[in-house]
Amino acid sequence: MGSTGFPGGAMARRPLHFIWIVDCSRSMMGKKIQSLNAAIQQAIPEMRTAARSNPGVEVLVRAVAFSSGARWHIAEPTPLEDLDWPEVNADGHTDMGRALQLVAEALHALPGHGLPPVLVLVTDGQPTDNFKEGLDALRAEKWGEKAVRVSIAIGDDADRNVLRKFIGNAAVEPLDAFSSGALVELIRWVSTVVLGQAAGDLKLPEKTLAPPPATSMETADDDVWRAS
């Protein structure tokens, strides 16, 4: 008997790894990066609420920021109760492929069984490095292939074909954010609904996401990211 006095060894909730992959390139400067920072920070309390619906699951959050190269913005898998979002700044290119390689390396280290991770890619542009190499590295990993992969396309210039390849599911389209209000709403949806579904007990093999919220372009914000 272990130190708990109950049969069996150490117990633990099931980990669910949630990884933000965020574009910090030059074109994100200004209102886009401000909105992204605010949206993720605001979503944290709602993520905690969503996670409480599945008390047998421990959500662990990390983040990769990419511009010229890619780096871990939150490197350690962080429990939601400890999570804070340090703001990211924008400048440089859009090395999305390198970001996916970093994520692939992290997923390689995960144990063999568990809940599939959730990967959320947020970008307003096109990759400036070898995206295919990064995506291939990601999908060559068991957990990269099995991950719930979601993407948010900010504005008109985001390469939606690239994002569809990242998602890898013909039934799921990139989410479109053409305003700061829409970005906030989509970040909240990904953080809560997608997280809740990934943590939930859907038994048969096909995990299908609930439809995302409709985001209207008609907002009171003066920051509409769409060509007129």
Added chain:
Amino acid sequence: MTPPDPTWRVVTSSVRGRSHALHDRPNQDAFGAIQTAAGDLPVIAAVADGHGDALYFRSGVGAELAVSAALEALQQVVASGSRAPDARIARAVVGAWRRKVSAHMASVPFKEDEIRRALAQTRGPPADFSDDPFLAYGSTVVAAILTAPWSYYFQVGDGDILVVDPSGRTSRQFPPAEDYDGDATLSLCLPNAELGAQTRWLDHTACPTPEMILLCTDGYAKSFKSEADFLQLGPDYVALFQRLGVEGVAQELPRYLSYATENGSGDDITVAIVTRDPAKAPASASASASASGVNETEVRSRASGRAPGRASPRDGLDT
């Protein structure tokens, strides 16, 4: 040293998962056992896990029918006295389940509001229950037969079977499913479910008779930090039976399982343990001879707490 004619006992228990309690959902596991003559072999035990998602709106019933089907089909295996092909046994279990589900549907047809609620809460393309009514009853099943000369293990979907041998070594009968992760599983409700059945015969002339067999739904294994932590259940339960006795463990088992769901998976957890009784004297020859024919003690119980039929507390059967 193994005593001659050891007494065999079955202990069962089931607890509702912490997550299910939070969402006011019932325990959708089921369990049951059949033992020929009190304390004697053969013993057949089964546990099942109804899928619980909105789409599987009768999966609690499906789990109960899965246990019933497994016990019925495996009882035929024992009665036949010879080893049947694994594929035939798998077809028998799945076929029995489908017949029982069909009978249940005939006696309790789907109501429109049942289907409407299920579709409203279900993600993905809508299911057509007129085409595939078995979906609503989706369940796994895990079962075992223990006789003196052999044992047999059977499984469709997730769940686990641990066997402890006389040396105290604990092993899984089947490896964890590699193709499904998270909570996804094979299911009795899927087409050709019998093709996904895992089976194993153990000839006790070639390997020792198990000291203990533990069947459990997947909520138990998912509560542990590692595989080694889960396998520790084997020696720990053997020690508990020696220290507390069968009745003592039966009394404590709900508390053990509740601790696991509170601190681990949050899922429903159900176990059926077949064990040598370390305390009971061997059954006397005169007691066996006095039975007129086979005296079967049969317990089929759903974890919802519905009263079992013909339960015999003397055999350590717990609900």
